[in-house]
Structures are given as structure tokens and as C-alpha cells.
Amino acid sequence: MANQSGNAYALTALFPILHGVPTKCPEGMEGQTHTACVRHLLQDVLRVSEDSPMARVPDTYLSRFCILLDVPYQGAPTVLEHLKSNYLVFEVNFHGTLEPWLAGMWKAIEPEVRSLLQNCYGFDKVTDCASFIDYVKKCQIETTFFFEGSTDEPVAVQLKNLYLKQEFSHFVFANQGKSAAELKAAFEEFVARTQPDNLEAPTWRPGAYQLETATVGRKVMGAGTQ
Amino acid sequence: MSNIAGKAYAMNVITPMRWYTAWITRLIFFVASKRPATTIGLITLSLIHYARWVIIEANQFPHVNDDQPKEELKYTYMMFFSNFNGSWDQYVDSFSSAIPDGLDLFWKLNIRYPKSVPMLPFHKYITSNQIWSDHYYNAYPMAASNDVKSAKKVSGALAAFIADTKNSGADEFQQKYNKLVLGLQHDVSAMGPNPIVSLSAWAVEKRLVEESMAAAGGGL
Amino acid sequence: MISELDLEDIQGNIVKAYGRYGFPLARFVFYRVEDAEKGRLFVQRVTPLVTTSAPWSKKLKVDIPAVAINIAFTYEGLKSLDVPTDTLHGFPDEFTMGMKARRAILGDTGPNHYKHWDSIWNHPDDPTAQSVHILIGINGKSDKALDACYQEICGILEQTGGVTQLKGHRGPNGAEDLEFQPANALAGGTEHFGYADGISSPYFEGCGEDPRYIVGGGKPTGQDPASPKGWEPLAAGEFVFGHPDEAGGFPEAPGPPLFSRNGTYLVYRKLHENVGSFNALIEEEGKKFGSKEWFAAKLSGRWRNGAPLVSFPTEEGANRFAAELGMLKGKVHNKTATEAETQRYRELQLKLTAFDYTNDNDGARCPFGSHTRRNNPRSALEFGVKGAFKTPGALSNRRRILRRGLPYGKVEDATRNDGDHGIVMMILNVDLSRQFEFVQEQWINYGNDFKLANDRDPLVGNHGSDENGRGAGRMVIEGDTNKPPYFCSGIPTLVETRGGDYFFVPSMTCLRMIARGLVDPT
Numbered sequence: 001m002a003n004q005s006g007n008a009y010a011l012t013a014l015f016p017i018l019h020g021v022p023t024k025c026p027e028g029m030e031g032q033t034h035t036a037c038v039r040h041l042l043q044d045v046l047r048v049s050e051d052s053p054m055a056r057v058p059d060t061y062l063s064r065f066c067i068l069l070d071v072p073y074q075g076a077p078t079v080l081e082h083l084k085s086n087y088l089v090f091e092v093n094f095h096g097t098l099e100p101w102l103a104g105m106w107k108a109i110e111p112e113v114r115s116l117l118q119n120c121y122g123f124d125k126v127t128d129c130a131s132f133i134d135y136v137k138k139c140q141i142e143t144t145f146f147f148e149g150s151t152d153e154p155v156a157v158q159l160k161n162l163y164l165k166q167e168f169s170h171f172v173f174a175n176q177g178k179s180a181a182e183l184k185a186a187f188e189e190f191v192a193r194t195q196p197d198n199l200e201a202p203t204w205r206p207g208a209y210q211l212e213t214a215t216v217g218r219k220v221m222g223a224g225t226q
Numbered sequence: 227m228s229n230i231a232g233k234a235y236a237m238n239v240i241t242p243m244r245w246y247t248a249w250i251t252r253l254i255f256f257v258a259s260k261r262p263a264t265t266i267g268l269i270t271l272s273l274i275h276y277a278r279w280v281i282i283e284a285n286q287f288p289h290v291n292d293d294q295p296k297e298e299l300k301y302t303y304m305m306f307f308s309n310f311n312g313s314w315d316q317y318v319d320s321f322s323s324a325i326p327d328g329l330d331l332f333w334k335l336n337i338r339y340p341k342s343v344p345m346l347p348f349h350k351y352i353t354s355n356q357i358w359s360d361h362y363y364n365a366y367p368m369a370a371s372n373d374v375k376s377a378k379k380v381s382g383a384l385a386a387f388i389a390d391t392k393n394s395g396a397d398e399f400q401q402k403y404n405k406l407v408l409g410l411q412h413d414v415s416a417m418g419p420n421p422i423v424s425l426s427a428w429a430v431e432k433r434l435v436e437e438s439m440a441a442a443g444g445g446l
Numbered sequence: 447m448i449s450e451l452d453l454e455d456i457q458g459n460i461v462k463a464y465g466r467y468g469f470p471l472a473r474f475v476f477y478r479v480e481d482a483e484k485g486r487l488f489v490q491r492v493t494p495l496v497t498t499s500a501p502w503s504k505k506l507k508v509d510i511p512a513v514a515i516n517i518a519f520t521y522e523g524l525k526s527l528d529v530p531t532d533t534l535h536g537f538p539d540e541f542t543m544g545m546k547a548r549r550a551i552l553g554d555t556g557p558n559h560y561k562h563w564d565s566i567w568n569h570p571d572d573p574t575a576q577s578v579h580i581l582i583g584i585n586g587k588s589d590k591a592l593d594a595c596y597q598e599i600c601g602i603l604e605q606t607g608g609v610t611q612l613k614g615h616r617g618p619n620g621a622e623d624l625e626f627q628p629a630n631a632l633a634g635g636t637e638h639f640g641y642a643d644g645i646s647s648p649y650f651e652g653c654g655e656d657p658r659y660i661v662g663g664g665k666p667t668g669q670d671p672a673s674p675k676g677w678e679p680l681a682a683g684e685f686v687f688g689h690p691d692e693a694g695g696f697p698e699a700p701g702p703p704l705f706s707r708n709g710t711y712l713v714y715r716k717l718h719e720n721v722g723s724f725n726a727l728i729e730e731e732g733k734k735f736g737s738k739e740w741f742a743a744k745l746s747g748r749w750r751n752g753a754p755l756v757s758f759p760t761e762e763g764a765n766r767f768a769a770e771l772g773m774l775k776g777k778v779h780n781k782t783a784t785e786a787e788t789q790r791y792r793e794l795q796l797k798l799t800a801f802d803y804t805n806d807n808d809g810a811r812c813p814f815g816s817h818t819r820r821n822n823p824r825s826a827l828e829f830g831v832k833g834a835f836k837t838p839g840a841l842s843n844r845r846r847i848l849r850r851g852l853p854y855g856k857v858e859d860a861t862r863n864d865g866d867h868g869i870v871m872m873i874l875n876v877d878l879s880r881q882f883e884f885v886q887e888q889w890i891n892y893g894n895d896f897k898l899a900n901d902r903d904p905l906v907g908n909h910g911s912d913e914n915g916r917g918a919g920r921m922v923i924e925g926d927t928n929k930p931p932y933f934c935s936g937i938p939t940l941v942e943t944r945g946g947d948y949f950f951v952p953s954m955t956c957l958r959m960i961a962r963g964l965v966d967p968t
Contacts, residue, residue: 002259010278012305014287016294042360048434049231054363062275062309064236065361071303072240072355074338083287084295089238089357091307093276122290139288141305144281145255145332147265149274150374155365161377162369162417168380169416169899172407173920173935177734180400187403196384209232209367211418233894270834271841272897311894315880322693323844324835344695370894404930411924411931412814415899421892422550 003143006152008061009094009101013139014068014087015120022119034119035086039067041116050207053112054092057105059155060206063092065116088120095154102133159204160196163215166204167194229359230427232367233420234275235317237308238357241336242301248281251304251335255279258332267325273317275371277308279332304336311370313423322348368417376413383410451652451682451689453499455708455953459516459583459850460686460874461499461653465644467510469585470631471592472852474714474870475599476566476612477580479526484608485579486527490961491602492517492582495595498954501654512591515599516583517957518712518949520544523579527960532967536700537950540878541711544576545947551883553891553908558943564716565622566614567945578612581714581949583872596626615716616944618855618866627716629852629870637853638719638867639905639940640742642752646799646822648846650686651679658792662799665692665839665846666825668832671802685848686710687876692843697876702967708953713873713882715946716854717906720863723917723938735923735932737761744923745904747818755812756801770794802838804830809924814896817905820889822846827895845889847881848874868944878948898922904934906941 003010018034026045029037042065046053054063068087073080094101106113106129113132117123126135151158171190175183194202201217208214229236243251258264268274284299310317321329326342333339340347366374387406391399407414422428453461464472479485497514519527521542525534540548546560546567554560560567569577582599586592603609615624637643649655649663664677671677683691687699688707699706728745732738739761743749749758751768758764774791777783783791803819806812807830812819819826825838835841850873855866875881888894891908893901901920902909909919917938925931952960959965 008276010276012278012280012307014282016288016290039360046361047438048228048361048363049367051438052361052363054361055365060363061365062231062234062236063363064238064307064359066238066357066359068240068357071242071299071301074242078242078337079300081299081301083299084297087287089305091238091278093309120290121294135290138290141280141282141286141288143278144252144304145259145279147268147274147277149268149272150276150371151378153378157381158374158377159366161381162366162373164384165373165377165380165413166417168384168410169414172414173933176933176935180396183403184394184396184399187399191388196381196388204366206365207363207367209419211368214368266831267834270829270831312888316884316888319693319844319880320841323837324840326836343693345693346695346698370899372894372897373899376897376899404925407931407933408925408927411922412809412897414933415815415893415897415901415922416920418900421553421887423887425548425550428550 002146003098005146005148007095007154008146008148008150008152009096009098010143010146011090011092011094011098011101011136012141012143013090013136014141015090015117015139016122017067017086017088017120019085026115035067035069038088038116038119042067045115046112049209050205050213052207053109055205055207056108057094057101058108059095059101059104061093061095061150061155061158063090063094065090085121088116095152098137099133102136103129106132155206156199156203159206160199163203164194164196228362228427228430229314230420230424230431231362231364233311233370233373234309234362234364234367235312235314236359236362237306237310237314237317237352238359239306239352239355240357241304241306241333241339241351241355243281243304243336245283245300245302247335248283248302248304251332252281254331255281264328264331267328271320271324272372272375273310273312273320275309275311275374277306277310280305280307301337304333309364311372316423318349318352319345368419373417380410380413451499451654451686452708453501453652453654455955456499456686457516457709457951457953458497458499458514459712459872460710460848460951461655462514463644463647463848463850464514464585465631465635465852467502467514469514469587470852471587471589472583472585472629472870473592473596474627474629475582475584475596475625476578476627477582477603478577478610478612479523479579479608480610481608482526482528484606486961486963488603488606488609489517489527489580489957491606492599493954493957493961495598496954496957499654510587512587513595514585515595516951518581518583518951519960520576520579520581520947520949522576524950524960526579528963529960529965530967533700533702533705533965536967538698538877538879540883541948541950545713545715546574546576548883552886552943554943556908556910557939558908560945563943563945564614564616566612567947576947578947580609581712616866620864620866627854627870629854632853636750637869638721638855638857639724640750641746641748642750643853643869644849645748645752648685648848649677649679650682650684652682652689653679658796659799661796662801665837665843666802668825668838671804671824672797672800676800676802680843680846683876684844684846684881685874685876691876699876702965705952705956705959705965705967707955709956710874710876710951711878711882712949712951713871713875713878713946714949715871715873716868716944717871718868718942718944720938720940720942721857721865721867722859722861722863724940725860727937727940731934735934741923744813744816745921747812747816752798754798754801754818755816756803756806757797759811767794767797771798802826804838808926810926813921813923815893815898815901815904815921817903820896820903821885823889823896829897841895845881845885846875847885850874868941874951904937904940907939909937909939911938 287297322342329342617624669675682689732741735741749764753764803826827841890903919937923932
């Protein structure tokens with residue numbers, strides 16, 4: 001199944017965008033088309049990085065939205081042709097299988113999904129998680145070749161791994177040249193602090209773009225977690 | 227609107243191909259998926275998180291209800307989506323210099339594909355067929371593909387090391403530790419934000435961060 | 447592939463590393479054009495003095511002159527001389543913006559920020575502007591010859607007027623009042639950290655230099671790197687406009703074609719060396735690592751005497767090599783060497799550059815993150831996977847840069863940073879963004895291509911410091927089965943940018959066209 005490579009899944013969906021102007025436009029977009037509203041939501045409304053709604057969708061590696069306005073013309077003498085609709089392209093790489101992941105997306109960010117897809121044909125039939133999954137499958141295009149250049153572990157595992165790599169990096173450099181006893185003691189402290197077996201915490205938060213705020217679930221002495 | 231999320235770049239390319247040769251490209255991809263040797267260059271480049279090719283025939287564009295006009299197209303289209311590390315230029319240059327034959331293999335039946343060497347026409351081909359991302363999310367902006375793979379190795383090695391040294395005295399511990407770090411010597415460099423590959427992208431990012439901080443009431 | 451370049455049309459600093467020809471002294475003089483017509487007249491009068499790449503050889507009965515002069519222009523400089531807008535618009539952004547504006551990409555932040563640069567680079571009315579227009583570099587065999595030439599050019603300036611010679615280089619007394627930037631080779635051919643410098647240089651097709659230098663200077667073929675079979679020349683179009691490059695095409699250049707043909711870009715960077723910090727670092731870390739010289743070698747990839755780590759992994763071996771090489775060099779130069787000794791000298795010289803990293807895939811000899819391995823990876827980026835890429839140097843061949851320049855200043859106190867000592871570095875290439883800026887950004891101030899995450903070049907990276915003021919630079923020095931790896935932290939920024947900009951080095955034809963106001967892209 002070309003959509004899947006190990007435990008990594010490549011979902012590509014093309015949601016056909018409604019023609020014309022919505023009856024109810026987002027603020028500041030009065031008289032603008034559905035396509036413009038979708039783009040406005042994607043560019044101006046949705047926050048980025050760790051504040052992106054996709055950060056709340058479990059097991060999402062990397063994802064993007066873009067708008068396909070037309071097929072590209074390669075110049076004469078090739079055929080000049082056009083798409084009849086614009087498409088909201090949703091390309092996402094995630095861990096797991098399709099239906100559970102989509103269910104996770106609906107559960108986590110239903111309002112954002114609605115605000116985007118209500119601009120698309122056929123979304124008016126979506127009332128719940130099951131109909132959302134059906135809708136996406138209708139708009140899904142089968143992947144021809146999926147190249148997985150990374151790992152296919154759950155995102156929580158990847159993030160914990162990254163946290164450990166970073167912390168171990170600091171450990172290794174800080175303990176260069178220490179005596180055997182010092183090293184052992186320091187390592188025990190390291191294990192207690194970083195809790196390698198605990199996927200939940202401490203770890204890196206999804207979408208973290210700066211080191212100062214990347215770590216979550218770190219216990220501060222006597223002050224609970226932060 | 228940005229194609230950049232930390233260390234990753236989102237490239238989206240769509241190109242036409244003749245419907246009657248699309249099956250050949252499909253076959254090429256099928257063979258590539260079964261033959262690891264085809265992608266050894268890609269793997270060694272190690273610049274990609276995930277990439278995909280999607281061939282879509284005219285009648286495969288989603289048609290969800292009768293209100294939506296049905297697409298009528300002569301060509302079949304190939305979409306390419308990549309999440310890679312480094313700048314656009316570095317990526318395209320690397321492919322063109324290091325694995326031009328592989329690139330050509332995948333794209334050669336696309337209409338007016340100029341071959342990946344010489345480089346400038348190839349650059350033009352990609353740019354003129356590229357669609358910009360409007361929202362790009364990366365679960366780990368501070369990690370390149372190398373870092374994610376390396377992190378898996380570190381985590382596994384640490385787990386094994388912890389189990390192996392549970393009852394070790396200090397000297398034995400140190401011996402085993404030295405062996406551990408020798409095996410991980412190329413996995414313990416610290417990560418951080420991406421270097422600035424594009425001044426315009428950086429300026430947009432700065433503006434967004436400032437707006438975000440202002441919205442949150444002045445930030446930290 | 448054009449194999450004969452029109453060397454008389456190409457400025458000499460592109461092909462010739464003047465140091466190799468016995469020019470230990472230099473002066474770099476900068477100007478601003480106030481009047482376009484007079485500026486062009488100045489350029490016209492200087493042009494006959496400009497040195498070309500035409501070979502100097504006994505065979506051709508052309509002696510090495512006493513001085514070598516070259517001239518280059520910034521974007522604003524070309525504009526000030528009335529080079530047409532159409533041509534100016536053909537230059538890429540990075541050149542138009544100038545080096546200051548590229549600081550985020552180059553890592554010219556913190557101590558490297560232009561507010562710390564010599565005042566010549568910061569116009570009092572607008573420090574962000576590009577106020578330097580023209581660079582004239584004079585290289586001389588002796589101070590007398592150098593000064594005579596300098597005075598001649600000053601004389602021309604006096605005659606034509608319309609051009610200001612800019613002052614403001616920081617000198618030995620700390621004041622920024624020098625009217626030119628002096629530079630001088632150090633005894634032993636080292637720079638101020640004590641490393642032998644200028645050992646290897648890219649060799650390109652048609653350059654006319656001794657073909658011996660193809661080994662190690664060209665691109666790797668995949669065959670034995672210790673022999674000439676392992677190397678072939680790089681395409682000229684990587685370093686000179688108008689000629690095929692390594693990507694099967696021609697480098698993009700501003701029009702008309704005659705304007706850019708045989709020209710290139712020159713990156714001028716005054717790099718201050720924090721000698722005190724460097725000496726303290728190798729002293730302290732050297733003790734912990736086990737050997738000061740070995741530690742210094744690991745930072746660079748070469749022993750301070752120039753021997754490459756990959757070929758000479760032990761201090762003893764490196765010293766023996768350098769001693770024999772030095773002894774034979776003396777004999778050859780004094781013309782007292784026998785035939786066999788001359789042959790042996792050539793063999794040893796070859797060893798300085800005839801190597802690759804294919805037998806050092808774990809970095810046990812030469813660290814992945816060392817300065818020379820980063821700046822010229824050869825085929826290291828295949829990571830030992832033979833045949834992974836179309837050619838072994840596929841990821842390196844288009845990142846090569848020509849390095850010209852000399853140290854400046856003198857170390858009075860080796861424990862201090864604040865003396866007048868550094869390197870005037872000049873880098874030549876046809877694509878600022880793909881070559882110089884790429885190396886600076888991806889290979890010097892970053893480490894992903896070497897699987898080193900965000901680690902930087904230990905010697906020239908901008909490491910920053912932590913909240914205690916301690917250097918934040920780190921380096922992995924790989925171990926092997928006999929020795930665990932050494933994790934070095936606390937590396938401070940050792941090299942700081944103190945000035946510079948991007949210049950265009952025109953061909954002789956273009957120079958004459960600029961001087962006469964004849965450039966016309968119509």
C-alpha cells in the first residue's frame with residue numbers, strides 16, 4: 001500500500017473549494033471568495049509552530065496546506081488547460097493508520113477543520129467524526145511513491161528521543177574528564193531528571209521552535225512541573 | 227505564508243505528463259520502492275524527512291457531489307511534496323549534482339522536463355511549477371532529518387546502557403560509558419534553531435513572533 | 447570544455463596566489479567615487495598598472511614583477527561610475543545588498559557585527575550604507591617596491607581628483623586612522639595562531655598554473671587520492687564568468703556578456719584573530735587532551751606545521767615529515783639539491799594535499815568538524831558509501847572558493863586578544879550565495895551536513911558565549927578503540943570580522959569599458 005511506509009502514513013487530500021463568495025465571511029473578508037477566505041485562514045488566522053492547530057493533532061510529523069489554483073501551463077506547443085475548481089491541498093505525514101489519525105484530528109481541532117473545510121464542496125454533509133473520515137477519504141489521492149527518510153515512530157517517541165539527545169549532549173560535554181565515581185553519580189542524576197522511560201515528561205513540545213521554551217514537564221525542585 | 231518551518235522546507239511541485247506514458251512512471255516508482263539500490267543516493271544525502279510523489283489522472287481529481295463541476299483534463303499530473311533540510315538552492319543543487327540520474331528517472335516523462343543537468347533550466351522548471359505553502363507545520367523545527375534519526379539511535383543506546391550498567395561499579399561504569407560515547411560520538415552535537423537561509427523568510431518569521439508576543443500581552 | 451583561458455584578460459589575483467610567487471607584503475587601499483567622470487579617469491589611469499593572469503615563467507621569458515596590482519568594485523562603486531542600470535540589475539541580490547546586509551546569513555552578529563568594524567566601513571551619516579566603492583590591492587616583494595607603486599597610485603589620484611581615498615583602518619596603536627590596510631606574511635608562512643597557511647588552492651581548467659597543483663586542488667575522481675589519477679581540474683566556470691561550470695552550464699552573470707566575461711567576485715574580510723584566547727584554549731584543552739599540538743591539529747585538520755592529519759595521524763610522524771620537507775625546501779631554493787633530493791621534495795610536497803577522507807570514515811584521524819574537513823570536504827560527504835553520488839565530490843565541487851590574502855599585524859603579547867593581528871582574507875568565486883555564503887552559513891556556522899547538528903567550525907565559527915561569558919562553542923574529537931572521544935566545550939569565538947564587503951573583479955576588457963563609460967547592455 002503506497003500510502004504507508006512502515007508505520008508512517010502519507011495522506012494527500014484535495015478538497016475542492018466552493019466557487020463564489022460565502023454567505024458568511026470571516027471578519028475583514030466581506031465580499032471575498034471562498035478561496036480567499038481559505039487562504040486568509042491559513043496565512044493570517046492560524047498561528048504557527050507550537051501554536052499551530054496541527055501541533056494538537058496527535059502523531060503528526062509534518063503537514064502543510066496549500067492552494068492549487070490551476071494546473072501549470074508549460075508553454076506552446078503543450079496543451080493549455082484549466083482546473084474547473086480550486087483545491088485546498090492537504091499533505092500530511094503522520095504515524096499510524098488513516099482512520100484513527102483522522103479521528104484524532106477531528107477530536108483535537110474540529111473548530112479549525114470546520115472553519116477551513118466549510119469552504120469546500122460536500123462538507124455540508126459532515127456532521128460528525130465518521131462523516132468527516134468519509135469525506136477525507138473521498139478527497140484522498142493515493143500516494144504513488146512514499147520516500148521515508150526519517151523514522152516511523154510515534155511522534156511522542158521522536159520528541160522524547162530528541163529531548164534525550166539534547167540533554168545527553170549537554171551531559172557528555174559537561175562531564176568530560178570527570179572521575180569514574182563522579183561520572184556514575186552524575187549519570188544517575190541525569191537518568192532521574194530526564195526519565196528516559198517516561199514518554200509524557202520531560203520531553204520536547206510539538207512544534208517547539210526555540211530552545212528556551214522547548215522542554216515540557218520538567219520538574220523544578222520543589223515547585224512542581226513547568 | 228511560508229515554505230519554511232524551522233529546519234524543514236516544504237516544496238510542492240505539480241507537473242503534467244502524457245496520460246499514455248504515466249503508467250511507465252508508475253512502474254518506475256514501483257520498482258524503486260522494491261529496489262533499495264535506487265534510493266541509496268537519496269538516503270546518503272540524508273536531507274529529507276519525508277517525500278512523496280502522487281500521480282493523479284484527470285478522472286482522479288476528487289468529485290464530491292453534483293454541484294462540483296467535473297474536471298476535464300487531457301494531461302495526467304504528477305505532484306511532488308518534499309520536507310527537506312537546507313535551503314531551496316542547496317536541495318536542488320544537491321540533487322542535480324549528486325543524483326541527477328535518479329531525478330531524471332522519476333521526472334523524465336513529464337512534459338518539457340529539461341533533465342536535471344544543466345542546472346539552470348532545471349531550477350527554472352521547478353520554480354515555475356512550484357506552489358507555495360500557506361501553512362506549514364513541523365513537529366520538531368529544531369531537528370533536521372539527521373537529528374531525528376540520530377535521536378532514535380541515542381535513545382536506544384541509552385536504554386541498553388542503563389540496563390547493562392545497573393550493577394556496575396564506578397570503574398566498570400566508566401569503561402562502558404566510554405564505549406557508549408564512542409558509538410555515539412556523531413550523535414551528541416546539540417541542536418538549535420535553523421541558521422537563517424533566507425532573509426525574507428526570517429523577516430516574516432520575526433514579524434509573526436513579535437505579533438504573537440504582542441497578542442499574548444507583551445511576551446515573557 | 448574550453449581548455450585555454452584568455453589569461454591576459456583575467457586579473458592576476460584570480461589565478462595567482464601571490465604568496466606563492468614571493469610577494470610577502472601588501473597594501474589594500476579603498477576609495478569612494480565623488481565624481482563619475484573623474485572616477486572613470488582615475489580607473490583609466492590605473493588600468494595599465496593592473497596585473498593579469500598571464501603566466502610568469504622563465505620559459506616564456508616573463509619575469510615575476512616587483513609588484514602586482516588588482517582592482518575591484520562594489521555595487522555602489524559600479525553605480526557611481528555610471529555603469530548602466532540594466533547591467534546593475536543583472537547582479538544578484540547578495541552583491542547589490544553588500545556584505546553588511548548579509549550579516550544574518552554570514553554569522554556577522556555579536557562581536558562580528560559591523561558596529562565593531564573598522565570605521566572605514568561605517569559612514570558616519572549612515573553606517574548601514576555601502577560607502578566603499580573601489581578596492582586596489584598592491585602586492586609587493588619589498589617594502590620599497592610596494593611604497594613606490596602606492597605613491598604612483600596616490601599621484602594618479604591627485605591628478606584626476608573626484609575620488610577620495612578612504613581612511614579608517616585600525617592599526618597597531620588602536621586608532622582607526624590608517625590610510626590603507628597593510629598586510630604581511632609571517633616568518634614560516636603561518637598565520638597568527640601558528641598554523642601554516644595557503645597550502646592548498648582550487649585548481650581550475652585553463653588556469654595555467656603548474657599542473658602539479660591539480661592534485662588535491664582539483665576535484666576527486668574516486669581513484670587513489672595519493673596519486674595524480676585521483677584528481678582532475680575543476681571547471682573554470684566555478685571561478686571565472688563566461689566559462690562552463692561544474693553544473694553543465696554557465697554561471698549566471700550580469701549582462702552584457704562582455705561585461706562579466708573573465709570577471710568574478712571578491713569577498714574582502716578583515717578577520718581579527720583572538721590570539722590570547724586561542725593560546726589559552728590549546729594550552730588548557732591540550733593538557734586535558736594529552737597533547738597541545740595534537741589538540742591544535744584536531745581543531746584544524748592539519749598539524750600546525752601543515753601536515754594533514756589524515757595522512758599523518760601522529761605528532762612524531764608529522765614532525766618528521768615537516769622537518770624533512772623543510773630541509774629539502776631549503777636545498778631546492780638554494781639550488782643545492784641533488785636530482786634525487788628534488789624528486790623527494792616534490793613527493794613530500796604532494797603529501798600536503800594529495801589525500802582524501804575515504805580511509806577515515808569515522809573521523810578518528812581528522813575530526814568531521816575540523817576546519818579543513820568542513821571547508822573542503824573532498825569526498826567526505828559520501829560518508830564512505832562508494833558510488834552513492836554521480837561523482838565522489840558531487841556535494842563539494844560547487845562549494846570551492848579561491849582564497850587569497852595575507853596576515854596583518856604582529857602579535858606583541860600572545861596572551862592578549864586586543865593587539866593588532868589577524869588575516870586579510872579575500873575569497874574569489876562566481877556565485878557569492880552558492881559558494882562563499884553557503885560555506886560560511888552551512889559549513890562554518892552549522893553542522894548538519896557533517897551530522898554534527900548545530901556545532902560550528904571550532905576556529906572560525908561564531909560561537910557566542912553563555913551567561914557566564916564562557917565560550918559556547920563545542921567540538922567532538924572522535925576517538926577509536928584505543929582512545930575514547932574527547933568532548934571539548936567552552937570554545938570562544940577565535941576569529942572576529944572587523945570589516946569587508948563584496949567586490950566585482952572585472953576582466954581587463956571590462957575594466958577598460960568601465961573606465962571609458964562604454965558599457966551598454968542594449
